[in-house]
Amino acid sequence: MANDLFTYTMRLADDAAILSQRLAGWCGHASHLEEDIALTNIALDQIGCARLLYAYAGEIEGKGRDEDALCFNRNEREFTNLLLLEQPNDDFAYAIVRQFFYSAYVLLFWQALKSSKDERLAGIAAKAEKEAAYHLRHSAEWVVRLGDGTEESRSRIEEAIEFLWMYTGEMFEMDEVATALAEQGIAVDAAAIKPAWNKSINEVFARADLSVPTGTWMQTGGRNGEHSEHLGHVLAPMQYLQRAYPGLVW
Amino acid sequence: MYTQSLNTAVQRDGAEEDPQKLAAFQAKIDREEKIEPNDWMPAAYRKTLIRQISQHAHSEIVGMLPEGNWITRAPSLKRKAALLAKVQDEGGHGLYLYSAAETLGISREEMVEQLHTGKAKYSSIFNYPTLNWADVGAVGWLVDGAAIMNQIPLCRCSYGPYARAMIRICKEESFHQRQGYELLLTMMKGSEDQRQMVQDAVNRLWWPALMMFGPSDKDSVNTADSMRWKIKRFTNDELRQKFVDATVPQAEVLGITLPDPDLRFDEESGHYVYGEPNWEEFYNSIKGNGICNKQRLKDRVKAHTDGAWVREAALAYARKERERREAGKQAAE
């Protein structure tokens, strides 16, 4: 059980950490200043979330690993984030669709986790919920504008939607760890939030007359440490100093 | 900060100003009254301000790049958050300053274009590379430190919108220097490798930081107008001296050596005496020959060009929405 809880908490922590690392890549490089600042705000929320979750996971584990040991000293195969979140910033449309798919999901997820029997997770969820609500609003408004903007923006966002769609199924998977914890009232029944997620995607896409992909084949593996090729490249710069000079305080 | 290259005189347009208006304007400034956007002002005052504020804004924006270089490599989550927040603040500063300049009748788009075509300058400090993690600390400590020295007097600048932007900026700056210094302190308490990184960073950034205050007063072209108009309140050398006096004791606490063999405390004047910066390097960098000049500009242009379709999409959507609303109204009538 402690083991399950550790595994589960680490998944959520890795999600936040990897997404923050991706978002941070925009800082100084976004299309205009206002959006540069907005994306960084989202990145900062994710870092905050990752820190709380890693710290809690470290306590559950009880081996003295702190947030940084957990974030900077594990290999690709040990990371259990969603595949969606490691996908690159190919362009702004990719970043927005990635954020939108995830925020629409994670808002529902935090709302459910708020009533977890695990008080720490419930507390983190209560804080993260408000952040996710804003991330959803921000990304959804961009989805509408890119979808109903120019021909170019529409074709770019259609491409991103089409490409990223196959990574959305993983969000609703329930494996043994999640199921066992859900039965104890600790974890969220992710499969159960799928209809609400679909609804929220449909509503926003409808505003921009975008169609929801019909593909049903979904990628999986992130929760078991089987990733796309991208994750290694996310971790390499992120972990470089901790790996090159082990055991130091920065 | 970042006002160094201002010290070239603004070219006077042939047109003579109305002496009466000019006198009233100067009297107002002498009474320490602020000039506000719609107030009458001499063309040269407007021009000087547009140039100074936009250069200042460009510096904030280009200044995001050298530190941004380490965001994905920050060695702890706490440092990553601090660095990201700090670089984001610099973006905010650029934004406040562009807005202040816009009150003088220039658009952000025009200013950005001036930067991208090389017509407008930015502070040469950002043309130096950040080569190890301690650079992030050294930039916070020295570069933001020098910037704060420069910016505090600007909070009392005669032009209202500029002064107000500077007040907001100075409030935000206060954490920048502290986080940088704390980062260096932490590394100094660490391993030999870490201490070497700190010394290396300081060795490279000390002189460029001193040069941020601009050329020596004896070589400065005409700052008289800026002083008279209370845009500038201290000369370059005065500010540089203040900075040296404040920083040398901090270097001692840190336990690093500043790379200036001539640096010593002068009992008589109560100030530190320092050596002569390499001005040739400075002018070279201003001219565009610094190691990162071309890269910095290229990165800015790329972000802007790559983002053009995003800005266009937002505008196109806004236009369509407006049209739909209009059509809706007409249909209802």
Add this chain to the structure above:
Amino acid sequence: MSEQHTPLWEVFIRSRNGMSHRHAGSIHAADAEMALQAARDVYTRRGEGLSIWVVPSAAIIASDPSEKDMMFEPTGDKIYRHPTFYEIPEEVGNM
């Protein structure tokens, strides 16, 4: 090619309930929703706000500084509008 301009908006923020909205600065945004979000993201990063107004800068009608005398001087001598103009014996206390 010169770029199409994105409209300018003025941002007003209420920092605490009970306070009025105060001008905080400006931002650029294509429409009202984007302006509101940009104002939030730019001007309330340190817990500065509880409520935001954004107004298209072009919608602000400003008085002309050259008409300052006509507009504002005439009230200067109406000292009888101020409480200190009236003398009340001390024993009356606060009034």
